[in-house]
Every structure is written in C-alpha cells, then in structure tokens.
Amino acid sequence: xxxxxxxxxxxxxxxxxxxxxxxxxxxxxxxxxxxxxxxxxxxxxxxxxxxxxxxxxxxxxxxxxxxxxxxxxxxxxxxxxxxxxxxxxxxxxxxxxxxxxxxxxxxxxxxxxxxxxxxxxxxxxxxxxxxxxxxxxxxxxxxxxxxxxxxxxxxxxxxxxxxxxxxxxxxxxxxxxxxxxxxxxxxxxxxxxxxxxxxxxxxxxxxxxxxxxxxxxxxxxxxxxxxxxxxxxxxxxxxxxxxxxxxxxxxxxxxxxxxxxxxxxxxxxxxxxxxxxxxxxxxxxxxxxxxxxxxxxxxxxxxxxxxxxxxxxxxxxxxxxxxxxxxxxxxxxxxxxxxxxxxxxxxxxxxxxxxxxxxxxxxxxxxxxxxxxxxxxxxxxxxxxxxxxxxxxxxxxxxxxxxxxxxxxxxxxxxxxxxxxxxxxxxxxxxxxxxxxxxxxxxxxxxxxxxxxxxxxxxxxxxxxxxxxxxxxxxxxxxxxxxxxxxxxxxxxxxxxxxxxxxxxxxxxxxxxxxxxxxxxxxxxxxxxxxxxxxxxxxx
Amino acid sequence: xxxxxxxxxxxxxxxxxxxxxxxxxxxxxxxxxxxxxxxxxxxxxxxxxxxxxxxxxxxxxxxxxxxxxxxxxxxxxxxxxxxxxxxxxxxxxxxxxxxxxxxxxxxxxxxxxxxxxxxxxxxxxxxxxxxxxxxxxxxxxxxxxxxxxxxxxxxxxxxxxxxxxxxxxxxxxxxxxxxxxxxxxxxxxxxxxxxxxxxxxxxxxxxxxxxxxxxxxxxxxxxxxxxxxxxxxxxxxxxxxxxxxxxxxxxxxxxxxxxxxxxxxxxxxxxxxxxxxxxxxxxxxxxxxxxxxxx
Numbered sequence: 054x055x056x057x058x059x060x061x062x063x064x065x066x067x068x069x070x071x072x073x074x075x076x077x078x079x080x081x082x083x084x085x086x087x088x089x090x091x092x093x094x095x096x097x098x099x100x101x102x103x104x105x106x107x108x109x110x111x112x113x114x115x116x117x118x119x120x121x122x123x124x125x126x127x128x129x130x131x132x133x134x135x136x137x138x139x140x141x142x143x144x145x146x147x148x149x150x151x152x153x154x155x156x157x158x159x160x161x162x163x164x165x166x167x168x169x170x171x172x173x174x175x176x177x178x179x180x181x182x183x184x185x186x187x188x189x190x191x192x193x194x195x196x197x198x199x200x201x202x203x204x205x206x207x208x209x210x211x212x213x214x215x216x217x218x219x220x221x222x223x224x225x226x227x228x229x230x231x232x233x234x235x236x237x238x239x240x241x242x243x244x245x246x247x248x249x250x251x252x253x254x255x256x257x258x259x260x261x262x263x264x265x266x267x268x269x270x271x272x273x274x275x276x277x278x279x280x281x282x283x284x285x286x287x288x289x290x291x292x293x294x295x296x297x298x299x300x301x302x303x304x305x306x307x308x309x310x311x312x313x314x315x316x317x318x319x320x321x322x323x324x325x326x327x328x329x330x331x332x333x334x335x336x337x338x339x340x341x342x343x344x345x346x347x348x349x350x351x352x353x354x355x356x357x358x359x360x361x362x363x364x365x366x367x368x369x370x371x372x373x374x375x376x377x378x379x380x381x382x383x384x385x386x387x388x389x390x391x392x393x394x395x396x397x398x399x400x401x402x403x404x405x406x407x408x409x410x411x412x413x414x415x416x417x418x419x420x421x422x423x424x425x426x427x428x429x430x431x432x433x434x435x436x437x438x439x440x441x442x443x444x445x446x447x448x449x450x451x452x453x454x455x456x457x458x459x460x461x462x463x464x465x466x467x468x469x470x471x472x473x474x475x476x477x478x479x480x481x482x483x484x485x486x487x488x489x490x491x492x493x494x495x496x497x498x499x500x501x502x503x504x505x506x507x508x509x510x511x512x513x514x515x516x517x518x519x520x521x522x523x524x525x526x527x528x529x530x531x532x533x534x535x536x537x538x539x540x541x542x543x544x545x546x547x548x549x550x551x552x553x554x555x556x557x558x559x560x561x562x563x564x565x566x567x568x569x570x571x572x573x574x575x576x577x578x579x580x581x582x583x584x585x586x587x588x589x590x591x592x593x
Numbered sequence: 594x595x596x597x598x599x600x601x602x603x604x605x606x607x608x609x610x611x612x613x614x615x616x617x618x619x620x621x622x623x624x625x626x627x628x629x630x631x632x633x634x635x636x637x638x639x640x641x642x643x644x645x646x647x648x649x650x651x652x653x654x655x656x657x658x659x660x661x662x663x664x665x666x667x668x669x670x671x672x673x674x675x676x677x678x679x680x681x682x683x684x685x686x687x688x689x690x691x692x693x694x695x696x697x698x699x700x701x702x703x704x705x706x707x708x709x710x711x712x713x714x715x716x717x718x719x720x721x722x723x724x725x726x727x728x729x730x731x732x733x734x735x736x737x738x739x740x741x742x743x744x745x746x747x748x749x750x751x752x753x754x755x756x757x758x759x760x761x762x763x764x765x766x767x768x769x770x771x772x773x774x775x776x777x778x779x780x781x782x783x784x785x786x787x788x789x790x791x792x793x794x795x796x797x798x799x800x801x802x803x804x805x806x807x808x809x810x811x812x813x814x815x816x817x818x819x820x821x822x823x824x825x826x827x828x829x830x831x832x833x834x835x836x837x838x839x840x841x842x843x844x845x846x847x848x849x850x851x852x853x854x855x856x857x858x859x860x861x862x863x864x865x866x867x868x869x870x871x872x873x874x875x876x877x878x879x880x881x882x883x884x885x886x887x888x
Contacts, residue, residue, distance in 0.1 A: 308847050329656055329669040330844035383651040383670055439742075439824045442842040446670060449828070453649045464828040468738040 104282065105591050106298040107567060108319040109581060110310035114274055114303055118257040120239040121189070121198040121246075130323055130581045131278055131301060132239060135263035137288075139167060139186070140235030141584065142492065142574060146348065146401035148232045151288065151584075152181075152240060152264075158529045162226025167219045167235070172287040175242050176263045183213035188243035190221075190234060192252040203507070204233040204496060226527040228534055229496035236492060240264070266294040266587035277302045289587035295569065296589055311562075314340065320567055325559035325576045327442050328386030334562045341565050343572040343580055346400045347557040349488035350392050351444065353435075353451070354511040354551055356481055362433075366426035368549035369412075371433075371483070373422070374458040375451050376414040381555050384447045389555040396501070397494065397542045398556045400574060403531050404494055406539045409546065419458035432461040433482035436475055439466030443557070444485050451485070476510060484510050487557070490575055495525050495534050498541065502550065513550045568592040617877035624873025630866040634859075637679055638686040645676035648831065656849045666851035668836070669843035677836050678855050684832035685863070688747050688817040693810035695752035700759025701802060705794055707760070708767035709786070717760075724757035733816065737825040744827045751816045759805045763798050770797040800878045804871045811867030818860050833860050 113127040120132035139153035156167040173181040190211055193201050207227035214220050223230060241252075245262050249255035261269045266289060267280035278301040282294040289295070302319055304310045310322045311330055315337075326334065326342075334340055355362040355371060362368060372394070381389040392398040395409035423431060435451065437444045445466050452462040462483065467475065475481055488508075491497045499522045500506045504514045521541040528534035545551050561580050563570060571585035580586075608616070618624055637644065652671025659666045665674035707717040733750050740746045770776065771794060779789045814833075820826060821834025822841065833856040839845075840852035876882045 306841075307844055308841065311844070311847050327842075327844035330848065332656075333848040379651060383655065386655070439828070440842075442844070445828070445842065446839075449649075450651060450670070452829075465741060466824065466828045467741065468824070471738060471741075 104295045104297040106300060107296050107321060107586070107589055108300045108302055109321045109323050110304050110313055110319040111301050111323045112304055112306055112310065115272070115278060115301075118261070118269070119252075119255055120257075121193060121201070121241060122253060126577060127301065127323070129577055131269065131280070133265070133581075134267045134280055134299070134583050134586060135261060135265045135269060136239035136241055137173070137181075137264050137583065138236060138239055139169065140232065141582065142236060142348070142578065144574065145403065146492070146574060147403060148236055153235055156231045156235065158226075158228075158231070162228075162527065162529050163223050165221040165223060165231050166214075167221075167231065169217050169219070170287065171217050173264055174285065175244075176261075176268045176283045179242065179244055179262075180216070181240065181242070181264045182216040183219045184216075185240050185243050186219045187211045187213050188247060189238060189240050192241075192246070193238065196251060196253045198253055201234065201238045203500075204237060204493075205230065208234075226529060227496065228526060228529045229493040232493055233496060265583050267296075267299050275303055286587055288584060294587040294589075296586065299586055314562060314564065317564070321563040321580065322561060323579070323581050325557075325579070326562055328384070328388050328560075331388060331560035331562075332386050334560075339565050340562050343561045343563070343570060344388070344558050345561070345572045345579055346390070346574050347487075347559060348400055348490040348492050348575040348577075350396070350398050350491070350553045350556050351389075351487040352485075352551055352553045354484045354486075355549065356479060356484070356510070357512040357550075358479060359482060361426060361428045361431070362482065364426050364428075365548055366422045367428055367431070368552075370419040370422035370426070370428075370431075370458065371455070371460065372412040372549050372552050373415045374419040374455045374460055375412070375552075375554070376454055377411060377554055378414070379454075380447045380450055384443055384450065385555065385557060388558045388560055390558065392553040392556050394546050394553050395542045396491075396498070396545050396551055396553055397538060398553070400556055401492075401494070404535065404538060406542055409542065412552070414454070416454070416458035419460070423459065430461070431459070432463070434463045434465050435483040435485055436465045436467055436472060436481040437485040438469050438472045440469050441487075444487065447554075448485055479510060479512065481510075490577060494538050495528065498522055498538070499526065502541070502545065511550055513545075515544070515548070515550075518544060518550075566592055614874070614877045618873055621873045621877065623869055624877070627866040627869035627873065630862060631870060634682055634863055634866070635686065638682045641679050641683050645673070645679045647680060648672040648676040656845055656852070658849070659851055665855040666849065668839055668852055669845050674836065674851060674855055677831050678833065678859050680831040681833045681836055681856065682859065684744060684827070684830045685814050685817060685834075685859075688744060688751065688832070689810040689814040689863075691748040692751035692755060692813035692817075693806055695748065696755035696759055696809050696813070697802060697806055699752065699756035700805070701763050701795075701798070703756065704760040704763030705767050705790060705798065707764045709771050709790060709794060718764075721757045721760050721764075724754075725761070727754070729754045730819070733820060734823060734825065737820050742825050742827050744830060747817055747820060747825075747827065750820070751813045755809050755813060755816075759802075759809060762801055762805060766798045766801045767794055770794055800875075804875050807867045807871040807874075811864045814860065814863055818856075833857075 111127045113125060115128050115131050116125050117128050118132065120136045137152040139151060140148040141151045143149045152169050152173060154168045154170055158165045169183060169186065175181055190208065192198065194205060194208055207223045207225050207230055209222045209224050211219055211221045242262050246252050246255055263283055266282060266286040268283050269278060270281050271279040280299045282297055284293060286293050304313060307324055307327060307330065310324065313319045314322055331342065335342055355368045357363045377391065390399060391411050393409035394411045395406055397404045397406045399405050435448060437448050439445055448464050452464055455462045476484060500508050502509060502513045502518050503522055518541060521537040524537040525534045559576050559579065567589050569588040569590045570580045571588055572580050573582050652667055654667050655671045656669055657663055657667045663673050663675065665678060668674055703717050703721065707714045733754055736750050737746055776789060776793050779793060817832060818834035821832050822837045824838055826832055826835045826838060836856040837853055845852045
C-alpha cells in the first residue's frame with residue numbers, strides 16, 4: 054500500500070501542476086522557534102511545558118480578530134479559542150452548557166435569565182463576570198454587530214443581578230433567544246473592549262486577553278497564528294489545556310494541506326476534506342479521521358417570482374427529476390445522509406419529523422407533472438458557486454438527470470461574489486447552494502420563509518407559513534414549538550419551497566500522534582472547537 | 594542567344610515558392626511528425642462522437658486507475674477520462690481556432706493598417722503598446738468572471754488579449770514592403786489603397802500570418818486551459834482545462850495522477866506540435882535557412 058502511494062506521489066510530483074503546488078508549499082514557514090519571536094510572550098505554563106505543539110492547517114487568513122465582527126471560518130476558529138460562548142452543541146444538535154450553567158424564561162416569555170460559571174477569568178487576571186455578558190450583548194444591540202444582531206430583535210435590556218446571573222427583558226416571547234445568544238455570541242472582556250470608542254471599530258490585533266484555553270501571541274499574516282495555552286481553563290479536565298501551543302498555518306488549498314499532513318508538517322486539517330480525499334485518507338494507517346454532521350443542508354431553490362416556477366407542478370417535476378441517492382453516494386462518496394426532503398434535518402434529534410419522505414427519482418412522473426401543467430420544452434438556468442467542489446459536481450448530475458425528464462438545465466457556475474450578488478438580487482431560475490448552520494428553526498425559519506426573510510431566495514409568500522412561524526417562535530419549550538414546525542416543514546416539502554437534498558457528513562483528518570479530540574457537528578466547530586483542543590494530548 | 598534561351602528555360606522550370614517551401618518542409622522530420630500530430634488532433638476533434646460516448650452522469654468505478662475498460666482511468670464521479678480528453682479536444686480546438694482567427698483578423702488589420710497608413714501608425718502603435726503592457730492573465734480572469742463562463746466568452750476574451758502580438762509582428766513585416774518600388778509603382782498607376790493592400794501587402798506578409806495562426810492558436814489553447822483550470826471554463830462542455838479543474842477541486846490531484854496527467858499531456862502535445870510546425874514552416878519558407886538543404 055505504501056509502495057503504491059509512494060509511486061503515485063512520485064508520478065504526481067512529476068506533473069507540472071504538482072510543481073506549482075510544491076512551489077506554493079515552499080512559502081510555508083519552517084518549524085516555529087519559540088525563543089526567537091521578539092514580541093512573543095508566554096503567559097502559559099509555569100511547569101515548563103511538555104504538552105507539545107499542535108499545528109493546524111487552514112486555507113484562509115484571519116480577517117478580523119474582533120469576534121463580534123469577524124465571521125469567516127478561520128476568524129471563528131481562532132477567536133473561539135479566546136472568547137467563550139455560553140453554550141455549545143452536542144451530537145444531537147442540542148444546546149448544552151459551556152460558560153453558562155443554567156438558563157430559562159419567565160412564565161410570560163418576556164423575561165429570561167442565564168447563570169454562568171463562577172470560576173472563569175481572563176488571562177490578565179480579571180474575573181469573567183455577568184457584567185462582561187451584559188456589555189457584550191449591549192454592544193451587539195447598539196452597534197448591530199455581526200449575525201448575532203439579527204437574532205436578538207426581541208432583546209430590550211439586560212442586567213447583572215449578581216456576578217454570575219444575567220437577567221434579560223424581552224419585547225415579545227422568543228423561544229430561540231437564549232439558545233441563539235448562548236451559542237452564537239462570544240463573550241468579550243469589558244475592561245478591554247470597553248476602552249475603545251466603538252466596539253465595531255476595535256481591531257483587537259495585539260495584546261490579546263483570553264478566557265478560553267489558548268491566547269493568541271503571534272501573528273504572521275499569510276503564514277501562521279500562534280496561540281499559547283493559558284494557565285487556567287476550568288472547562289478542561291485538568292483545569293488547563295494539555296497542549297502548550299496551537300499553531301494555525303495558512304495553505305493555499307486543501308490539496309496542499311493534505312500533502313503537509315502526510316509529510317508531518319501539520320497535525321490536523323481544519324477544513325473539511327472533499328469526499329475523494331477523505332476516501333483516500335481513510336485507508337492511511339498514520340492518520341485518523343473524524344466524521345461530523347453538518348448543522349445545515351444542501352439544497353436547490355426554485356425562483357417562484359418567475360413563470361412557470363410559480364406553479365407547484367413544475368417545482369415538483371423538478372424535484373422528482375433528481376436522483377438524490379446517487380448524488381449522496383457518488384458525489385459525496387456516501388458522506389451525506391438524506392434529510393427526507395425536510396427542512397427539519399436528522400442532525401437535530403429534538404426537531405426531526407420521522408414521517409417525512411424524500412422526493413422519489415422518477416423522470417416519468419416529472420414528465421407527467423409538466424404535461425399536467427401544460428409546460429413544454431422547459432429551459433432553466435441554475436446558478437451555483439463554482440468554487441464549491443461538491444455542488445459543482447452534483448450540478449452536472451442534476452443537469453444530466455433533468456435531461457432524462459425532458460428539462461434543459463443550463464449550468465452557470467459563478468465566481469463566488471457574482472454568485473452572491475445574483476442570489477441577493479434573486480436573479481436566477483434555480484439556485485443551488487447550502488446553509489452552513491440552521492441551528493434554531495424557531496427563529497431561523499423566518500429568515501428562510503417569511504416574505505421579507507433575508508435569505509428567502511425562492512420568494513415564499515404563504516400566509517399559512519407566516520402563521521406557523523409566529524406560533525413556533527413564541528413557543529418557549531421544544532414540545533410547544535415542535536407541532537407548528539412539523540406542520541411548516543410538511544408544507545415546505547409539499548409546495549417544494551425548498552428542495553433539501555442532503556445533510557453532509559464532514560470528514561476531518563489528523564495525525565495519529567494525537568488523541569483526545571472532541572468532534573462536534575458542523576465545519577465551524579468540528580475538531581477545532583475549544584473543548585476539543587483543550588483536551589488534545591500526545592498519544593502514548 | 595543560346596545562352597539566353599537556356600536561362601529562360603531554367604526560369605520556366607524554376608519551382609514556385611510554395612512548392613519550394615513544401616519540398617523543404619518535407620525534409621524536416623520533426624516538422625512532419627508535428628504536422629501529423631496536429632492533423633490527428635483535428636481528426637479526434639471532428640470525429641469525437643465516433644471515438645467515445647459523451648461523458649455524462651456518473652459511473653460506478655470512482656477514481657479507478659488506467660485499465661482496459663478505462664484507458665485513461667476515471668474521475669471523481671466515475672466518468673471515463675479518455676472520453677473527456679477526446680471531447681475536450683473539440684472545445685480546446687474550437688476555442689483555439691476561434692480565438693486565433695479573431696486575433697489574426699484584428700491583428701492583421703491593425704498591423705497592416707499601421708504600416709500602410711502612416712498617419713494612423715503612431716496612434717495604432719501606442720494602442721498596441723498599451724495592450725501589450727497590460728497584465729493579461731488577471732484581466733482575462735476578471736473579464737471571464739464578470740461575463741460568465743461560456744465558450745463564446747472564452748473565445749472573445751482570449752482573442753481580445755492575443756491580437757496585439759500579431760499586430761506587432763505583422764506591422765514589422767509590412768513596414769519594408771510598403772516602401773518597395775512595386776508598391777510605389779501601383780500607387781503611381783493610380784491603384785486604390787484596397788487593391789494595393791490586397792494584391793501586394795497582404796500576400797507579402799502571409800507567411801508571418803500563417804505562422805501566427807498556429808502559434809496564436811496554441812497559445813489560445815493554453816489560455817483556455819488556464820482559465821478553465823481556474824474555474825472560468827464553460828461548465829456545459831468538456832475541455833482539457835475543465836478536466837484539470839475537476840481534478841484539482843475534487844482533491845483527486847494528490848492521490849490520482851491520471852486525472853491530471855492525460856489532459857496535461859494533450860495540452861503539451863498540441864502546444865509542442867504547433868510550435869514545431871510553425872518553426873519548420875518558417876525555416877522552410879525562409880530562403881536563407883533553406884539554402885543548404887536545397888543545394
């Protein structure tokens with residue numbers, strides 16, 4: 054096996070393209086020398102340090118060190134290790150305690166409270182208290198920061214009832230409020246961020262202060278980001294991270310990351326692996342892989358503002374003209390599960406609708422439905438992000454399969470910004486894409502299906518959906534919200550408002566020399582979440 | 594008297610320039626092989642439907658290495674790479690020839706126009722210089738990204754950025770021609786500009802044009818492969834660049850060499866063959882390089 058791989062590698066290296074990659078890889082820095090960094094300071098170990106260094110590959114630089122503003126994946130990976138969230142998510146897609154210990158709503162739904170841990174402190178010695186939480190949410194509300202601002206429309210005010218208890222006043226009952234801020238809002242230190250005239254403009258690009266397992270100490274743009282372990286991190290088993298240091302290294306793409314992982318230059322690839330790479334790596338004895346489900350889904354939406362896509366028969370015809378199982382097996386290499394064409398995906402055990410059924414692949418039925426609708430020679434354009442390897446691959450299958458049903462689909466694989474612009478202008482017939490995280494159906498679904506929803510690409514405008522959205526969002530318990538959400542999801546499937554194709558299972562790879570990773574759902578949390586990196590240690 | 598008639602007979606038996614060129618070309622084995630290769634690639638492009646089924650859908654054997662069933666192996670969706678290379682020849686050739694034809698028309702018009710109409714020369718020369726100084730690849734990427742991917746876009750984008758080189762070469766060839774006495778004679782006889790250009794100037798620069806066609810076409814194929822590799826190719830048709838792009842974005846590049854090797858080989862063969870043919874033709878056409886061989 055290793056001989057075959059050696060041979061393959063040698064041949065591949067001979068190819069001109071591989072030479073280019075090798076050239077790019079040459080830009081990667083050599084082993085970091087802890088002592089040589091002039092500005093490097095070690096806030097960490099007093100015990101001399103023996104936990105070692107974990108090098109993680111990423112494909113992008115950190116754009117913004119302010120966690121309330123930055124939201125790219127690498128931004129979040131790095132800042133999540135310093136600014137704790139109050140909740141995290143477990144394998145069932147349920148929110149569980151992190152910084153927070155308990156939370157709940159008042160009976161009328163117009164008040165809410167959170168209790169946080171009393172043993173957390175910032176790396177400069179200041180305690181992390183309820184005041185920091187109040188400061189953070191007020192800054193988000195006042196300056197409309199990041200995605201969190203869109204989740205707290207019901208929020209009016211908060212007070213720190215004690216060092217560990219925060220009490221919120223809401224303008225209307227919102228059953229997703231606590232989970233949304235608990236999961237999405239990183240808590241920042243008031244004594245640092247409060248110094249800036251405006252939190253939005255605070256770059257936070259030096260002298261970092263952390264309440265997570267690690268603190269950023271050195272940044273070399275385009276090359277690496279060095280984070281040292283802090284002395285105390287109560288959420289870790291031993292009260293601090295087992296590692297001494299985590300280094301994020303920047304690579305041009307996943308192919309180069311794989312070469313770096315195999316050569317031992319890095320220990321873990323932060324990005325999810327494309328299926329063909331995952332398949333290849335799973336047979337490698339020196340590497341370990343982790344599989345985690347997505348918290349979103351991949352889908353197609355049909356623009357109902359355009360004729361004949363405003364007719365449900367035509368949308369159904371399109372939905373039945375795709376072989377979803379083939380896409381999951383061939384394109385995703387089996388690394389995907391069916392969502393049974395429901396927006397309540399199996400990742401979220403508490404919400405999933407067991408009675409949902411997937412659209413069957415039946416080109417004949419598609420032809421009949423089109424005939425019923427009196428539509429002939431249907432020609433449509435499908436837009437997608439050409440940079441997304443999975444979607445660009447299955448777009449070709451969708452086109453070829455739709456041709457069997459007599460539907461002509463022209464592919465428009467677009468550069469990402471063009472794709473986003475056309476999506477925002479709703480300038481498409483068929484949109485193919487994916488949601489990264491839809492974790493709170495009670496509130497997120499109004500973005501998707503309310504007439505003015507920010508990401509209501511298909512143009513859903515259905516009074517029954519609106520009624521169910523209102524009912525679900527004001528429900529304060531999962532049991533109360535489940536009924537309206539199930540009803541809503543059934544309508545979405547019947548009317549093909551959103552054609553949910555699959556839930557991807559992401560694969561991550563790491564070297565066998567490390568153990569203790571704690572994979573969590575989604576590419577955002579994956580194995581680089583704070584709990585996971587705090588518990589990673591060298592394998593025996 | 595007899596000496597004169599001998600000389601006349603000799604002139605009458607003297608072969609035409611075309612046949613002399615052909616004779617010299619035939620004696621260059623490298624040129625002949627390269628020309629054969631080009632003809633073969635053209636045949637593959639024309640006869641693609643007879644050679645392989647159009648690669649569509651998906652296959653059972655994902656990323657299988659070269660075998661009797663799949664000569665060039667299969668890609669990440671189990672599609673036959675041999676079929677992709679065969680059908681890719683079509684798009685690559687079409688883009689190459691289309692872009693080259695357009696670039697030649699533009700380049701010859703500007704080059705000959707500049708050389709012939711002195712008043713235009715400064716302006717056209719400046720324009721060509723500006724075009725040549727532009728960073729071509731980033732601009733091609735920008736235009737292709739904004740215009741959206743399609744074969745037509747590729748042809749236009751590549752042609753727009755390829756003609757200045759043709760213009761410069763053609764102009765330098767045409768400059769001495771327009772000062773020759775037979776051109777002046779035509780002017781004195783009152784011949785219109787169009788007639789002089791078509792009868793005297795164009796035929797004189799035609800060898801340069803012939804070489805430019807081949808070289809520009811091979812460069813256009815390279816540009817097409819480059820743009821397609823960057824994801825700016827036409828997703829509705831196969832080209833060699835698209836096959837490479839699929840290999841790269843699916844991550845198969847590092848583990849399955851055949852996904853990149855065969856399309857790269859096709860690009861390499863075409864470019865090398867085109868360059869060799871152009872060189873051989875140039876050598877055969879040029880009396881100075883041909884002299885040794887014809888003696």
